[in-house]
Amino acid sequence: xxxxxxxxxxxxxxxxxxxxxxxxxxxxxxxxxxxxxxxxxxxxxxxxxxxxxxxxxxxxxxxxxxxxxxxxxxxxxxxxxxxxxxxxxxxxxxxxxxxxxxxxxxxxxxxxxxxxxxxxxxxxxxxxxxxxxxxxxxxxxxxxxxxxxxxxxxxxxxxxxxxxxxxxxxxxxxxxxxxxxxxxxxxxxxxxxxxxxxxxxxxxxxxxxxxxxxxxxxxxxxxxxxxxxxxxxxxxxxxxxxxxxxxxxxxxxxxxxxxxxxxxxxxxxxxxxxxxxxxxxxxxxxxxxxxxxxxxxxxxxxxxxxxxxxxxxxxxxxxxxxxxxxxxxxxxxxxxxxxxxxxxxxxxxxxxxxxxxxxxxxxxxxxxxxxxxxxxx
Numbered sequence: 001x002x003x004x005x006x007x008x009x010x011x012x013x014x015x016x017x018x019x020x021x022x023x024x025x026x027x028x029x030x031x032x033x034x035x036x037x038x039x040x041x042x043x044x045x046x047x048x049x050x051x052x053x054x055x056x057x058x059x060x061x062x063x064x065x066x067x068x069x070x071x072x073x074x075x076x077x078x079x080x081x082x083x084x085x086x087x088x089x090x091x092x093x094x095x096x097x098x099x100x101x102x103x104x105x106x107x108x109x110x111x112x113x114x115x116x117x118x119x120x121x122x123x124x125x126x127x128x129x130x131x132x133x134x135x136x137x138x139x140x141x142x143x144x145x146x147x148x149x150x151x152x153x154x155x156x157x158x159x160x161x162x163x164x165x166x167x168x169x170x171x172x173x174x175x176x177x178x179x180x181x182x183x184x185x186x187x188x189x190x191x192x193x194x195x196x197x198x199x200x201x202x203x204x205x206x207x208x209x210x211x212x213x214x215x216x217x218x219x220x221x222x223x224x225x226x227x228x229x230x231x232x233x234x235x236x237x238x239x240x241x242x243x244x245x246x247x248x249x250x251x252x253x254x255x256x257x258x259x260x261x262x263x264x265x266x267x268x269x270x271x272x273x274x275x276x277x278x279x280x281x282x283x284x285x286x287x288x289x290x291x292x293x294x295x296x297x298x299x300x301x302x303x304x305x306x307x308x309x310x311x312x313x314x315x316x317x318x319x320x321x322x323x324x325x326x327x328x329x330x331x332x333x334x335x336x337x338x339x340x341x342x343x344x345x346x347x348x349x350x351x352x353x354x355x356x357x358x359x360x361x362x363x364x365x366x367x368x369x370x371x372x373x374x375x376x377x
Contacts, residue, residue, distance in 0.1 A: 002185060006025075013353070026088060027090060032346055034269075034346045038060060039060075040065045042085060054339045056089075060091070063094060063096035064099035080138075092145070093139055129171075145215065149167050151218065153218075154222070160192055168206070186211055187211055189248070215247070215266075245263060246267070247259050260358075279330070280334070282338050286369040296317055302319070306340065314333060319334065
């Protein structure tokens with residue numbers, strides 16, 4: 001089912017944790033993989049060279065945001081998103097279903113698609129499965145996502161079932177509209193909230209349609225980590241072994257570690273850059289709030305062993321000062337350090353799976369987070 005020019009290889013397995021590789025004409029994607037979010041054509045506060053140097057093989061763009069600004073037609077005329085943003089490696093585009101739910105105004109869902117008003121200027125748009133495929137083709141993404149309806153938690157079983165069945169019908173239409181481009185892949189999205197039997201119906205339906213990879217959507221929408229992990233426990237085994245598995249919109253370093261432990265291969269989340277813009281750093285010592293006054297006289301870097309200059313060269317006192325002074329450099333440095341930490345965590349997980357020591361790696365990593373960082377004396 002995966003197109004001839006995009007292939008997935010499962011290289012090793014340690015328990016349920018998987019080491020793999022997705023080969024594309026634009027380069028390989030090592031899995032487990034974290035995709036920095038480039039929603040509107042940029043990973044916020046970073047140069048794309050920094051994103052690549054941190055260890056990123058792929059980034060995520062978003063159909064909803066890019067169709068509104070700068071516009072899919074303009075992107076196509078300018079040579080596609082890769083050229084536009086200066087990133088020649090793979091790009092995955094979310095279909096926009098989640099953003100329609102969370103950002104748009106006056107949303108109306110019908111069998112045909114979803115009509116919504118732009119959160120930018122109030123203009124009205126209709127997004128259908130066919131239009132979502134067309135826009136992603138204009139963007140030029142390497143991996144496209146089907147259009148789905150994502151419902152927030154909590155929701156009733158009836159509401160979750162209605163949205164899941166609609167998403168299945170939309171997935172079939174998305175597949176038909178996608179066709180068979182040799183250099184692009186299409187992923188289906190399993191929905192059903194936290195209801196096991198709905199997830200099973202969704203997964204079986206998508207597998208029957210046949211996709212190049214399978215995403216688990218509708219999580220990290222308010223249900224909490226315990227419910228999310230419980231949903232993964234029964235949903236992941238429903239998905240084919242020989243296809244990539246993508247958990248959408250997740251999450252914290254602990255979320256990533258525990259999801260890989262359950263067999264997830266791909267992730268995206270705004271958390272590393274969003275947290276960086278608000279003064280929060282992720283490190284092997286746990287999360288550090290650089291706005292805290294205790295850092296004002298601390299000469300240590302975030303982590304002297306980090307290969308990322310933002311984490312190893314600048315003192316905590318300086319980073320604290322940048323945020324207190326509202327200097328943009330502070331946001332840039334912490335966003336850079338956080339993306340580097342996330343990619344280092346993924347690299348550590350890949351190495352541990354290859355060597356059959358994932359459980360030990362996970363335990364030691366979490367011990368470091370729980371032990372926390374000791375303030376300078």
